[in-house]
Amino acid sequence: MNAEALSAPPMPGDAAALIADMGARARAASKTLALAPTADKVAGLVAAAAQIRARAADILAANAEDMAAGQKNGLSGAMLDRLQLDDGRLAAIADAIDDVAALPDPSGAEIDRVTRPNGLVLSRVRVPLGVVGIIYESRPNVTADAAALGLMSGNAVILRGGSEAVHSNRALHAAFAAGLVEAGLPADAVQLVPTQDRAAVGAMLRAQGLIDIIIPRGGKGLVARVQDEARVPVLAHLDGINHLYIDGTADPAKAVELAINAKMRRTGVCGATETILIDRAYPAPLAIVDALVKAGCEVRGDKAILALSPHVDAASAGDWDTEYLDAIVSIAMVDGLAGALAHIDAHSSRHTDAIVTEDAAAAERFLTGVDSAIVMHNASTQFADGGEFGLGAEIGIATGRLHARGPVALEGLTTYKWLVRGTGQVRP
Amino acid sequence: MNAEALSAPPMPGDAAALIADMGARARAASKTLALAPTADKVAGLVAAAAQIRARAADILAANAEDMAAGQKNGLSGAMLDRLQLDDGRLAAIADAIDDVAALPDPSGAEIDRVTRPNGLVLSRVRVPLGVVGIIYESRPNVTADAAALGLMSGNAVILRGGSEAVHSNRALHAAFAAGLVEAGLPADAVQLVPTQDRAAVGAMLRAQGLIDIIIPRGGKGLVARVQDEARVPVLAHLDGINHLYIDGTADPAKAVELAINAKMRRTGVCGATETILIDRAYPAPLAIVDALVKAGCEVRGDKAILALSPHVDAASAGDWDTEYLDAIVSIAMVDGLAGALAHIDAHSSRHTDAIVTEDAAAAERFLTGVDSAIVMHNASTQFADGGEFGLGAEIGIATGRLHARGPVALEGLTTYKWLVRGTGQVRP
Incomplete structure (x- = not known):
């Protein structure tokens, strides 16, 4: 099944309309994911990892296209190294998805609970953030990593990768989405912005109400642009001096x-x-x-x-x-x-x-x-690393002060809600 | 001692320069507060409450000026009621400060702790956000409530109240700051923007790096303006439908x-x-x-x-x-x-x-x-109220999804840092 065809939105010229359409589909998918049992999310991740392994030849061929274009366009050796996939790196990408599937599901976990003198039982329970936008540069592994962390924490994700990795990202995304569909989850849970038009990034940054948080992954130029333009909250990773x-x-x-x-x-x-x-x-x-x-x-x-x-x-x-x-x-x-x-x-x-x-x-x-x-x-x-901290993976290291600080993994992709259980209490 | 004179910055015509000056003083004060023992913060709060009681006549006289101006300017009955102070309401304001002083200090509390297989001991410890900006409308009690919650959680606060309560806010702020100074804390820990120029609000909203979070307290118009213009993160309270x-x-x-x-x-x-x-x-x-x-x-x-x-x-x-x-x-x-x-x-x-x-x-x-x-x-x-939830007080009810959700009190005014205790471990 061609999951990319299933999940690809129409290609309007207007970036805002494109992102509005993707955002609405992501919101709908996020409601399914928020209530999905852990086992369903695990099944989706395992199927996504299997699809990536099964499609290794296609993905490596797509990556070869990106590498050829990168060499032609004079990318630096360091950038080409970040871009390149091989059998070992692709196996590591698939294995990392399986690793995320083995982590504890943060969604639904109770943070604390207290009984008030009037008998009301209050608890705070973790719930997904909703729709997470990831804007990243040359590493194609972010496509799979971010999709896996988003899915496991119950969020829909909208991915916008760098143009130098466009073929690799599309092939990885198609494999991931095929795994989701195979496991009965909505393909719209993980969407890849289908255009490299920079206006689409601007539209993501202004998508208040459609996207709940933007996480930029890349160099200082990208992070600075995102922080400067974003109207959506940003979880940013700045310098490590x-x-x-x-x-x-x-x-x-x-x-x-x-x-x-x-x-x-x-x-x-x-x-x-x-x-x-x-x-x-x-x-x-x-x-x-x-x-x-x-x-x-x-x-x-x-x-x-x-x-x-x-x-x-x-x-x-x-x-x-x-x-x-x-x-x-x-x-x-x-x-x-x-x-x-x-x-x-x-x-x-x-x-x-x-x-x-x-x-x-x-x-x-x-x-x-x-x-x-x-x-x-x-x-x-x-x-200073999410894996070394025992978080299993990381979507970034937050250098801001709000919401999450330091290595951010599954817990950082959740918020909480208050549950109040009563027996008919009215407020005096 | 006239604490307002001590803490009042020069009155430059340029709102951005005014807020930059206040922000730098707040940052300096926040570093003292972040390391202040709980007992010092409690002493500051108790002294602030005592100063408000001692200056009741001055504060009520200032409030009478605001009430007279409000009547002249045709404020609605509901707005005049929110604006009005009397002996009982002023006593309640002072008592609320004492109540905050009795709450557990969130700063320094350990959230969790884990020992890694390599022997590193990781813990997350709550620390203050830093500098909190509060932009509010007619209720003068917010001046004291926000100052108290900010101080107890170890944050410096910059208050910008509504023009209709300007005299009441100045009198309450002067009393509060006098209490801080009496207790040996920096007067700059709680600053009141000394001008009603709306450009000062705009400067606060764009004070990235100077102000860590903005909390608007007021009607939809205020909150919408803040959300729309702010470049600083906002903890907003929108509708309760x-x-x-x-x-x-x-x-x-x-x-x-x-x-x-x-x-x-x-x-x-x-x-x-x-x-x-x-x-x-x-x-x-x-x-x-x-x-x-x-x-x-x-x-x-x-x-x-x-x-x-x-x-x-x-x-x-x-x-x-x-x-x-x-x-x-x-x-x-x-x-x-x-x-x-x-x-x-x-x-x-x-x-x-x-x-x-x-x-x-x-x-x-x-x-x-x-x-x-x-x-x-x-x-x-x-x-749905911080007091009813056992939080002791609330600075607002957050309807967004990031950082804090629902009633926000002391804990919501903190972030955390990771402490890593080792015995010489190097990363392989």
Whole structure:
């Protein structure tokens, strides 16, 4: 069965009409999903994963089209790498859907319950948000990941992928939707915007009442545009300008190991450390600098760090506010915990910041005093990840303060309602 | 001490500059509040309440100025009633601050905690949102209520009250701020916008990064303007088009009592029922109509209800989507639970809807099937209130789906952060 044909709306020239039509269909599907038993959603996910495996040849052929176009259009090596699928990556995409199917269903879970003196029993119960819009760039795996998280949490999703992955996204979406239909779920539960016209993104961002939340997945340019234009609430993932503070009492072996891991394990992820702060009282700063240099990292330091080693370049003022996403680190010497807190307050993007210390009281002051989505003690900032946090998957790491903060997975795609059970109580 | 003078910023002609200045002072104060021990915040609230009591004569004199201006400007009786303070109302305002001081401090509370297989201990801990903007209309009590809830949850607040209550708001704010200063807290924790220029509201709505959330308190016009213009996230309270559905198996005595209470206890509150749906199988619909008429309620019915009694007027199509906030009710006959769910899905504003039934299975289907912030069984919709829900107070009832839903009090003014406690773990 061609699920894409089933779910494809007419192609009006008017982006607002297109999104209004998709939104209405998504709303209708969301009402079915909100009441769907967990077993039905699991069956849909398992069938979607099976369809992706069964259609591997088609999906890889579609991806080859995207890769050819990308090479012709001069995409960077990094972008081509994000775009490329192969047997292993496609198997991982299907397996990730099965992994989501194995997670606990958040919808219907009771958050709390209280009996009032008048006998009314109040409870808060999680329910899906409704219709979730995902706007993303080159990685085709987001098509399947977002669809799976949306479905499992009982939401309908409207996906708008990047033009460089258009064939891959269509093939993955068609497979996913075919799985849903096979399992008796509405194909409109997961819709892919059928045009790459940028006006469709604008229409999604202004679709109040049709789309309940927009989640942008991509670079700064995309996220900034979404935040700037959106009239629909946005769950945004901004910079990860993350700090690792080496306290005076830090264990030197841990300090070196954590600095290397936090900065260098993978330099392109949002949880990578970008700035290391070293307490002036810490006895072995040079060992940290040397280890980073030896690991292939460019070190940019303030005057005190610059004086330590000929391998350090002078940091400019802008370095303290830069997310390198590369093998570059800025290092500053600070006056103890207070100096670290002041630097972090001034420069952190409030994503993930960590302290290395053997002083439990200093650790607690840091955990309390740093106002970031994730604050760590004696752990690598690279753990900032929904999978590592036990959430099973993540749709993003929210750097805002409302609704959800840090890694967002199934629970972040729900809201709650209040249930009040009485026996005829009237209000005096 | 004149706390207002202490906290009053310069009065620049430029509203954006004014709000930027107030926002920067609020941010600084919010950092103090976020780390303030509960006892300090309680002391500030108790001192604020005492200052309001001590300055009662000044506050009532200021209120008399507003009342005189309101009468001159032809404010309606209802608006003048909302505006008016007297000894009793002022005592209630002060007492409400003491009540907030007695609530559990949400800031710092641990939401959950888990130990990962690698030994990392993850916990989510509530922290204040930061800077909360409240934009409200004629009720001066909001000045004290919002300040108290903001302070107790560790947030700095920027208040912008209506021009008709300007003198009352200034006097209440001055008393509140004097209490804060007396208790050693920053006066900037609670600021009142010193101008009634509407451009200041616009500047608040566009103060991304300065104000973390805007809460409008007032009529539809205000809330609609805020939702339309705001670039800052909004926690909005829209209509309460609430339904009471009388199921075929409802106990007739409960049905009449709940209908009268839900509609007539106070007709002007957002939890008042506006539409009653009666199952065609319910044996005694006329008794409900008669009781409402006898209680002084105007009844507008569909054909089936119209045929029951000469005291019923014909409902127009618009009646099913109207929040009367008055002694008027629309009543429709529906085909059982399915008919009720369909009507509610089409017409509810998703604030509060209730079922009256003795059938437990029907009740659960209603509680699950109605997608409103509050869904009730055998209870009056007039219980939709933070105080009645045991929250101690409320800053509003959120009708949106993100962040908080239904009655919002202290917890709704917090977000959370993730704390990760390790022993040197690096990510493989």
